[in-house]
Amino acid sequence: MRTFLHTMRRVTGALLAAAALLPSAHAANAPRAPQPVAAAAAIQSRTIDANGIDIHYLQAGHGDATPVVLLHGYTETSHMWQPLMTRLAGERVVLAPDLPGAGGSAMPASGYDKKTLAQDIHAMVHALGYRKVKLVGHDIGLMVAYAYAAQYPDEVESIVLMDAFLPGVGDWQKVWLLRDKWHFNFYGDTPEKLVRGRERVFFEHFWNDFAADAAHSVSEADRHYYSAQYARSGRMRAGFEYFHAFTQDADDFAVFAKTPLPMPMLVLAGERASGTFLIDQAKLVSTNVQGVVVPGAGHWLMEEAPDATMAQLVRFIDAPSSNSN
Template sequence: MRSFVTGVLGALAAIWPALAQPQPFPSGFRVQDIQTPAVTIHTRIGGSGPPIVLLHGYGETGDMWALMAADLARDHQVIVPDLRGLGLSSKPPGGFDKKTQAGDLAGVLAALGIGEIDLVAHDIGNMVAFQFAAQHPDRVRRLVLIDAPVPGVGPWEEILKNPLLWHFRFGGPDMERLVAGRERIYLDRFWNEFSADPAKFGEAARAHYAALYALPGAMHSGFEQFAAFDQDAVDNRAWLATGARLRMPLLALGGERSFGATMAEVMRAAAVDVREGIVPTSGHWIMEENPQATIGLVRSFLEGR
């Protein structure tokens, strides 16, 4: 762990100007690096009231949630982790299956003394949130999954045929060598192709996330998130095969120019109370492209409206 911290500090010193967060969290938020049994999870915590956890996906970090965290902190305790291997969380060589990462979240909540939560997730965060809700259904009051499929759930095999998802199978040592020092070029493709309007994913955000993904071990960790999809599908199908379904209210949100109503179609294969929502004029990057609509949809659902 000490070698990881030393490496990160050295890398941060080299890229510090690029890490200035485009949209900072409110001043009342604190940062806590929480040691779980296997990893250290970099976590932002603020506000007071019923706890809510926000989970990010690939191409971003927990920083994506700054605007939503500011809104929710008015009446919630907001917890925003970086997934293992990403952002400023530690970067282990493995453990990127989403069942294991649900255990990371359980460790964060245990350290904070938190039981029941609302849970909001985007992209790969969806997959971690799904496993957490499956393992701990009594701890999730309401669940929001935004604009990404869940391995093994619903039309997963058909979704995999979409050529835009080539990156699901891209990874390994040679690919890491190809993108080393070119992280911005690689990530720009995602930010551009998955946006309704690439200009809405601004330069400050691009520089910020590219710098974080250039940290030692970050691109390896990102590739491993995708490499674990096959195991994630096995785990999720095994759970579904028992006849289990998610029973908490679930909001399936899709970007109008991205997954759209497909999000609800996917989740109806695994949940009994699915509400459908569309983020208008948005592609995949909902908090960059239409944050106010996303916040409004999430808050309305959490309030039972």
């Protein structure tokens, strides 16, 4: 049955990927996107078959230190991690996949709950010949990182959660019910039609309203790039599914939380975004939490406070891990 499901995911993913190559009026008029690997020659763009679907990923670095897997969030792709990849690549392999449904990865017909996405990334890691990893996740990516560590705790040396929240953990409904989280329930045919050709208009809500200062958030070049990526056929639908799956995620995470994670965990949150909320949640699911609130930053930590954020990430990732057996 598992093999059959993987085959079906691969077939439907291939059909959706083929559809994504068809031209559309709004995509044709989108600004020319920068090449995601042009800025750093050491970063390679690759694709691998994992868990029945094709996953696109960026790879940099070499060495014997434990590989790092970087997981992006909504409105972005693996492209967001390039500045960090070059900082981490001296002694280790650094992997930054596009989550299924995003960037260059396949768009499966189902499986956008974070438990399944984590299984996809885990399959990618194993297909590449690695077992032990260190995880970093931002936004939706932190949910996938947590689901990965919860399902495969013996294979995760450390984990970083960056500014969002964990569905189903503690008083998480306070986040769900916040006025600016209406997009959690924004999915289906009508929302897809409303944003078609207006992907950037929709994303400006996230890039501007979740930033401490909209003028110092995601760059203009990256806004063009991400808007064009998600404007490709089927990509907005897939992105909406990340939110549509929150109910299932909450059920899964409530079960995961009953077994606290043992590996070191760093939580990075923007002072003007998650604040201490995610840190408090993390302490409910882990026995070894370091919490850092980045002063003056909003949700987009890598863009709003790159130096402070990357300094904390490099410090934590390069530290010896007590969970490295």
